[in-house]
Amino acid sequence: MADSTSIKQRMPFRIRVEPRLSEPPVWYPALVSFGALIVALVLGGILITFAGGDAIRSYQHIAKASFGDIGVLSDTIVKATPIILVALACSVAFRMKLWNIGAEGQFIMGAFGASAIVLAPVLPAETPRWIFIPVMMLAGMAAGAIWGFIPGYLKAKFNVNEIISTLMLNYVAVAWVNFWIFGVWTEGGFQMSRKFPEGASLPRLLEYAKSIPALRGLTTHLGLVIGIVAAVILWFIIFRSRWGYEIRLIGDNPRAAQYAGINIAQNTIWVMMLSGALAGLGGMSEIAGVVHRLQTAPIAAGYGFTGIIVAWLAKLNPIVIIFVSILFGALILAGREIQPSGVPKMIQGIILVCLIASDFLLRYRIIISRGEE
């Protein structure tokens, strides 16, 4: 492709592909991503029509059911909250070109760790909230970090491919949680634990409806704040700290990093643990803010995989991740009622494919000119 004469002749105009020598303007990557998103939605629409659905109505439905009024907007944000934390988890690992595909499993283990505080029980049920919540957060992060440590250690020590190992641990995490909710913490034989006490749940906006009536019915919970704070902290770590500089350098040019004396093996382990801790925090936020009990289906709902797409779409920028997550929260929220049921997943796949393809436009210029030169 690099030879500029590859596509040619017998056309009234010429198309040339040239490598970009200078950085494109700041707005250009955003424009390309937006264009890719539009192309993806059109392609998705064609496929929906092909599968016997109504594309226009599907999209209208998504828009209305996720941004239509303040109530559904609040639900959209609730769906976006775990995605923010998981996408942050993916972004920090991807920044170092560590392909942590296991955010799903780390998320699940985070939910497990936080639940164990309530169910084991580590803290009695009448513990006040301001003790319960921080302890659950720490437990969730620790459990996620352990689940990230394993593939990180194997990568650093034995050069084990982290893509496969993190993915395999996803399945292990699901089986692990299933064992506990079926075999140990089951409530009357159902596939779920008992409900958490009041103190173990994240405060929601609707709790303040007595003093501010406008908040009635709004389910947005403290997890959103946790996500935003985590994003800001991560931004500072990545772009303003020495550690962040090392992570970025290893990602961009591992050989240069090695010559500069940066310990890649150690960073691999630490970054995988940070990534796992963020995903685990996401699991804690979902369990304490939405589900209020340990149950497999709502926490193993594929947030880990959505997080990969969101991280990539946001070009690994922690702040941008917040906004992209809300977009995907909308897609997931509204997608639940769309038939056929695989549509949201398919659209996510198409979006990612188009995004990756569009990266080409950032590295090359396509020049269309008339006639001969």
Add this chain to the structure above:
Amino acid sequence: MDFTIILQAGIASGTVLLFATIGELFAERSGVMNLGVEGMMLIGAMSAFSTTIATGNPWLGVLVAMFFAGLISQIHAFIVITLQADQVVSGLSLTFLGVGISLVLGEGLSKAGTVSLLPNFSIPLLTLIPIIGKIFFTNQSVLVYFGYLLVPLSWYYINHTRPGLHLRAVGEYPSATDALGINVFRTRYFYVFIGGMLAGLAGATISLAVSPGWFSELTTGGQGWIAIGLVIFAQWDPIRAAVGAYAFGALRRLILDVQGPLLLLGFANPFYYNPYLGFFLQMLPYLFTVVVLVIGSREAMKKRIGAPAALGNPYIRGERGK
């Protein structure tokens, strides 16, 4: 428990992994890592099953599965070979895409009922060999026998034929290969297509032979990822890939069967009396994949064998280096 019966079934379920692993092996030997195996397998399983329902002809189902999985692999090929994008992310997106498309187009297939499956048969004379005959050559699906042929054929093709030499050269040192007049881009497209077709065949093997039917994402249950792990364990060698695939098939089968009997090796079977312990059995194939990866990676480090040198890198004409 009769171990020959378990192994017999294990060979059948290992055939799924075998096709997917050999397919990925071909793609990786040409320098293209395709993490979309899981998605391509699902596309294959779905299209094989729905074609067979529509036409009543499972052979047609297999062909359609291979064609569509091959077709979707070309999206990945275009993105990483022509557009030179990152192979990891593109492969992942192919998995998302394959899962999504097969869920949308496979809607309602799970209630479709039974279909005519691919035939099972025994090989005369070979069945008479004690134990081996029972395990390998008695009442197996036609695809299992195809698997037996595929392993030596791929090994011979890769190591002892001219196109096989070109395949290896493209994966190891594309610029030198290009200088010799071999089209690196076309070669890579071709082997990604082969990989896609074999992944589609693996999917068809599930839905038309090993565990017939369409169970949405659970149809493959992560076997595509296990296959990618097996390629690393196999050190890009078809014979080792076959050993790994069949061993995994047997393990998967053993896990299903170990929960049934009251007595296990003369002791009270803990998995029978406490069925929840079965969840730990479910973890085994995945944990085992990690263990196998550790073994494979350590060995590779020690013997200094590794992945094809150009694996993961786009080939850009005129750039310095490999």
